Amino acid sequence: xxxxxxxxxxxxxxxxxxxxxxxxxxxxxxxxxxxxxxxxxxxxxxxxxxxxxxxxxxxxxxxxxxxxxxxxxxxxxxxxxxxxxxxxxxxxxxxxxxxxxxxxxxxxxxxxxxxxxxxxxxxxxxxxxxxxxxxxxxxxxxxxxxxxxxxxxxxxxxxxxxxxxxxxxxxxxxxxxxxxxxxxxxxxxxxxxxxxxxxxxxxxxxxxxxxxxxxxxxx
Numbered sequence: 001x002x003x004x005x006x007x008x009x010x011x012x013x014x015x016x017x018x019x020x021x022x023x024x025x026x027x028x029x030x031x032x033x034x035x036x037x038x039x040x041x042x043x044x045x046x047x048x049x050x051x052x053x054x055x056x057x058x059x060x061x062x063x064x065x066x067x068x069x070x071x072x073x074x075x076x077x078x079x080x081x082x083x084x085x086x087x088x089x090x091x092x093x094x095x096x097x098x099x100x101x102x103x104x105x106x107x108x109x110x111x112x113x114x115x116x117x118x119x120x121x122x123x124x125x126x127x128x129x130x131x132x133x134x135x136x137x138x139x140x141x142x143x144x145x146x147x148x149x150x151x152x153x154x155x156x157x158x159x160x161x162x163x164x165x166x167x168x169x170x171x172x173x174x175x176x177x178x179x180x181x182x183x184x185x186x187x188x189x190x191x192x193x194x195x196x197x198x199x200x201x202x203x204x205x206x207x208x209x210x211x212x213x214x215x216x217x218x219x
Contacts, residue, residue, distance in 0.1 A: 003117050004177045004195070004213055005144065005169055006109070009156075010123035012181035013199050014105050014137050025095055029086040031074065039073040046073075051155075056126050059150040063128040064089040092129030101136050104202035105179075108209070109140045111218050120145040122165050122178060124155040145169045156180070157188035177213060179205060 012018045022033035040052035043066065047055045056066050067088030074081055087094045109119050120143055125133060127150045147165040149155035154164065166173060173193030180186050186196035195212055199205040209215055 002175065003115075004175050005118040005120055005171055006112050006209070006213070007120045007122040007147075007165060007176060007178045008105065008109055008140075009178070009180040009182075009185070009199070010121055010125060010133055010137065013179055013205075014101055014109075014121070014140065015099065015133070016102060018181070021095065021099065024099065028094065028097070030082055031086060035074060035078060035081070038077055039070050042073040042077070043069045053124065054155065057124045057149045057155050058153060059127050063091060063126065067091050090128075092126060092132050096129065096132035096136060099132075099136055101139055102202070103139075104206065106137070106139045107218060108206055108215075109143075112215055113141070115215060117213075117215065118144040118169070120147065120165070120169060122147045122156070122161070122180075124149040126150055156182070156185040159188055159192045162189055162192040162194060177209070179209065 008014050015021065019033070022036060025036065026032055037052065044050070044052045044055055046069070047060060049055055055061060056063065067090070070091070071083055071086070071088045074083060113119050121137065125148050145165070145168050147161065147168055149161065152161060152164045154160045162173070162176070166176060176194045178186060178189040178194055178196040179199050180189070180196065181199040183198050186198045189196045197205055197208045197212060206218065210217055
């Protein structure tokens with residue numbers, strides 16, 4: 001029986017936790033996580049989307065235009081807010097500045113490849129951010145397949161993105177395993193016939209993955 005393919009989420013799995021990234025951005029710009037999250041929601045609502053990141057992760061508008069909308073939303077919610085340190089029209093460049101990969105998940109991906117497993121990245125991400133997030137995951141090395149929401153026009157947890165991933169990799173649903181930090185994405189993957197590990201921390205995720213597919217423990 002062939003080994004399954006392991007699909008790693010980027011944000012919150014291969015990258016540091018999202019809360020850490022919000023705090024990192026706050027330290028650089030002075031914009032608090034609450035302020036940033038409220039602006040994300042406001043921009044999305046204005047475009048008829050419920051999910052705060054849907055407009056940019058589905059490439060509904062280019063980063064500079066989205067960035068200007070973000071600045072306007074922040075200024076509307078907090079008149080007088082200091083945005084002088086923020087570079088919204090090049091948000092991704094600033095967001096990922098200094099970010100390093102989750103070393104345990106990088107080691108897990110490399111370990112899986114060494115044991116004959118195919119490895120992919122299945123991510124909700126942004127067209128203009130690709131150079132920056134790819135630099136973060138460079139320590140993983142070459143992967144077998146990347147499926148990115150902004151390129152396929154559909155994002156997790158929409159079941160269609162899992163179908164697109166299967167087709168891109170030439171696999172059946174039963175041959176796919178997702179590691180994702182959002183329970184809703186794991187649930188959606190399971191409903192399409194995948195297996196999934198809900199990432200909550202490194203120790204738990206590596207333990208659950210080993211139990212699910214029999215990947216030997218990291219030494």
